Amino acid sequence: MAIKFKSLSYIYDEGMPYAHKALDDINLELVEGKVTAIIGETGSGKSTLVEHLNALLLPSSGSLEILDREIVAREKNKGLKALRKEVGLVFQFSEYQLFEETILKDVAFGPKNYGISEEEANDKARKALKLVGIDEKMFDVSPFDISGGQKRRIAIAGILALEPSVLVLDEPTAGLDPKGAQEMIEIFITLNRKQGKTIIIVSHDNEMVYNYAENTVLMEKGRIAYCGPTLELFNNDELVRKYHLLEPQLVSFKRMLKEEGFKVPAEIRTIGELAKYMGKEVRKR
């Protein structure tokens, strides 16, 4: 199974003089059970693309296949609420969605909307909160009395509590400190490895993308410029230059090592792996 976009276009304010085509004939397949990154400049259509995944936006033309559902332009689409439980979407600056009196209540709000009992919802909320590293002592604190970074974690827990099988994150780490961002990403990667959840991350952070995403979709002006393995994109100098991508530090470092005569394998993607490899190589010399 895969998530398939079939010649999907989306136009904002269709029929008005200021109509704007945000997605232009997108054909795309996202593999389930993997971590996929979506990158591209601001305004290239990344957010519009991911808002189609849980049918918050419906295509102006074309169609989208996701989890045995097909969403077709200009057709009545029913039961979108059920789809939204399976495809969890975390928005940019999601901390602004909090509204309940306590953190626990806020996180349990999502599951409760799907008609399960209060206790069950609280159980799911507790699990989700632990997953994002919120201490039990804080469960009864108001979500308005905590720091921005913690608010973000709680908003993400609010989606995790729905236990979606596809998790879509629109710049989940924007505005977080580097340590917080790293922790956040590791939570998602663990969810992917341990529970096989499909993770789709919109990001500006090419370092993170290079380290963690198996596949990358590069968008440019509402079209797909590249879709495939992340390593093949960033290890290809020509593509990096053509699309003005910011090269991950590790890629530059690997190139420098190659110039020094080390045959660094292309599949090395984290600094840890590189250190191990270099350790061996240096000892050999």
Next chain:
Amino acid sequence: MNNLVFGKYIPIKSPIHDLDPRAKIAALFVMIAAVFIPKSWYCYALLGVIILGIVLLSHIKITMILKALKPTMFMMAFLLIINCLTVKTGTVLLSYKSFVIYSDAVLNTLFIVVRLLLMIMLTTILTATTKPLDLTLGIESLLSPLKVIHFPYHEIAMMISIALRFIPTIIEETMRIMNSQKSRGVDFEEGKLREKINAILSLIIPLFTVAFQRAFELADAMEARGYVPDQERTKYHTLKFRFKDFLFLLFAHILLALMILSRFYL
């Protein structure tokens, strides 16, 4: 949320877009007065043709004006019912037992409906052809003579322009929060009353939080740039009153004069 037509600026070029906002605002008031004066249908035919002419000149689609009129339909139907029940003059049009509809009731309603239609058309022309910022600049300039009586015209204009500026932002913010809550399974369209109240709460509380936060941030940003309310300020955009603006305003006044004369001669 996207069908908010009333009060939306349409960014195109037209002779009406090109006029000085002060001329447009003043002409709007004069013309609205002209719309409410006459008692003869000939005058309304003339006004209708002229106002339609201005709509055509402004290159706004007629369908857009119609959309702006839609929300007033309910009010007009309500007016008709009230008039039918209260007005007891003129000839009898329809009678059913003790319930009688008189011709004046229908006529009166028609007058009000036509006046409202023309008035809404005029205001839509103004807001559709004038950028919100120009609109406030115009209001500020028109109110400036009131400084003799220490009327805070600049503060009022600043408040209006900030309010106008933040309407799209707040709409955008509303959409975003709505989408976030939809992603958490909130159904804004269907559901029982209790669920609906909950849905609205999940929208309003974050919206208020964001609005206050924005307000504080804006106040800080303005202070950081040295904004002092009662200081004399220079402007980046200055308005120029040209001959065509004068002509347009003159035209509005002639129309008003004609309508006043019609009361005596028609």
